[in-house]
Amino acid sequence: MKILKFGGKSLANGKGIETTIQIIKEKAIRQERIAVVLSARGNATDELLEMLEKAARKETYREELTAFKAYQSQIATSADCLEEFTTLENLLQGVSLLGDYSEKIKDQIMSLGEIIAAKLVTNLLQKEGVNAHFTDTRSLIITDNVFGNARPLDLISRKNIINHFKSYNGTTVNIVTGFIGSNQNNETTTLGRNGSNYTAALLANFLDAEELQNYTHVDGIFTANPDLVADAKKIEALSFNEANELANFGAHILHAKTIVPLIEKNIPLRILNTFNSSDGGTIITQKTTAKGIKSISVLDNVVLVNLEGRGLLGRVGVDARIFKTLSENDINVSIISQGSSERGIGLVINASEASKAIVSLEREFENDFYTKDVNKISIIDDVAVISIVGQDLSEFHKPYNALIKNQIVPILFNNTVSGKNVSLVVKKSQLHKAVNVIHGQIFGVSKKINIAVFGKGLVGGTLLDQIVKSKIAILDKNNIKLNVFAIADSQHVYLNKNGTADNWQDTFSKEKVAYTVQQIIDYSKIHHLENLIAVDTTASKKFIHDYIPLVKNGFDLVSANKVANTIEYSFYQELRLELKKHQKNYLYETNVGAGLPLIDTIRLLHKSGESIKKIRGVFSGSLSYLFNTFSVEDIPFSTVLKQAEEKGFTEPDAREDLSGNDVARKLLILARELDLKHELSDISIQNLLPAHLQTISLQQFKENISDLDETFKHIKANQQENNVLRYVGDLDTETKILEVKLISVSSNSALGQIKGSDSIFEIYTEAYKEQPLVIQGAGAGAAVTARGVFGDILRLTEKL
Known part of the structure; x- marks a missing residue:
């Protein structure tokens, strides 16, 4: 025999109930021996509870009751549910008159959803020619007297069920009410929320079923809740122990008590999708599956109870008093954490029991408040528990570090004695993002890097x-x-x-909106985006002041913008303090050498203790092209400048290059990498422009660039033979002199041999005293710079 259990969504009006009836009918036609356990249909349980609460508050519930009856009767008007509807109406009326209700009354009302569902399904199957029999488990499963979470009495319940199925066997399909039973006084009890799964497991155990098939609205058990993690993958197989861990820590598809009856008889549990008959679901058996992390489960209906005081720790019996008090009030603790330095104890409990827990603990420790041994008992309700089932502590640092990188700091965590399961308590507001970060880290799915690009001009667009x-x-x-x-x-x-589409230009043009940087930050939070990188490809002096808010809100930085590293040292220092405080990265390799690995090299040498004496080189790809070309070709300087502009080597206003300011900024960046606290004003800069061209408009400058020709023709002519012109930056760490100037060098020297728009850097250190370390390569062009920025992004992905 197989036990089939159908959940509320599988029984909802429309496709749900139609598909369920078809599944049962097909199995009956194939003469499979089955019994069917049902939950309440649709949202019946929640609706019944809402009407009960309204009645207790003496609020009107008539509209909800009418809607409930209409929905439940809609597809089978011939099903005889008049008794249940009358009972419901009478009970609600009594509660409304009293303004209160007992757990006993609540169980009577909550049981009606399952009874109505079983009667309706029985009626529909009979119309389809199936020999279906309505089976009320109140006459079969006998429980203790604990209303709301009753415990079945094993021997008598087993006997009742075996005898019932002997009487109704062969071609009979028993349609069984889940979730409910009755005590020995014949009073209705319930087995706890989601107890229909428990009913099905008990039947499977008592009847020695070959398999329990749990039909739901998903394809099985996933590595995480697909509603939280889009990349969650279905788990093909689990062991009972693993499934039990998932059930205990929030896997709603399982009931925590469901597994035990199945383990006793080694009965497989298969999770199937009512709406996807082609999928084999997840199979749960006694057999241990392959080692490794199985799933991430979540409890979000919890609170953290904090007890603080000098007398909590170090005193024998405190823990016993806490647990005794909570136990007497039927309050279950899922996680406990103690810390001697904080002199406190943290307990994770169900949110619905928070008020009761506070009252009972305050009563228990009343005298301790007077002696100051306890000074605070409080509730933190913005919390959720994330459990990683199968997590080995030796590998736990990986997801933990990933959380920290995303500015998610767990409030507390604990692990099982086996060391294979870890639970984290995080802020509920961070839950969605936290689960995605952990899932991406431990399941080997693609790591998502969420990027905001500021600046879509030449470099940004490229x-x-x-x-x-x-x-x-x-x-x-x-x-x-x-x-x-x-x-x-x-x-x-x-x-x-x-993510943006391939045709981002058209999309931007059609769907762009005005914004502030804070709105982008808020957008990333609303959508729980992890692994955030802000990329600055602008030259904006204003935008750099948004760097710190971005860092504070979880963004790493990649920048081609030199301004942040070259304005006043106080900002430079403040930014780095915030980066360190929030454990964020800031990469800007393109600030100096476009795509060349210059800053990384200098940083590595400096941190390793290598004393850097001097850095000299052609820092600007624009000016490199200008003087490489002008030095060897017999053409006016203004012609070469126009060529450089046309090739995109210069800034939009070439005077930024010719003034030496760009080279000076790059030199300052290197100086600060060596811990020199210089300002831009400390650099001696040779401006290549005559005074009358420095202050006029850009258009006027372009009309008068031929004014430069005579000056540079004279400079070129007065060089030594076989020399060429180079515009260099020169940093001497011993004299702390920084200079930017036009010099003449031998065409056979390292500086003299560069071609095109190449940049070159000579690094003199203690080890490279006579022959400098030379880094040379393309130093200008949107493609080169963009590729350098792209390289920084990819380097960051490794850190994230």
């Missing part, structure tokens, strides 16, 4: 195109999903939590 072109390859090769959820210019933003 970067976005590079991400679009490379994201599939990066997903396949590195298991990393790059999700650009925000694209912003100075005034507008396009937001999409699922």
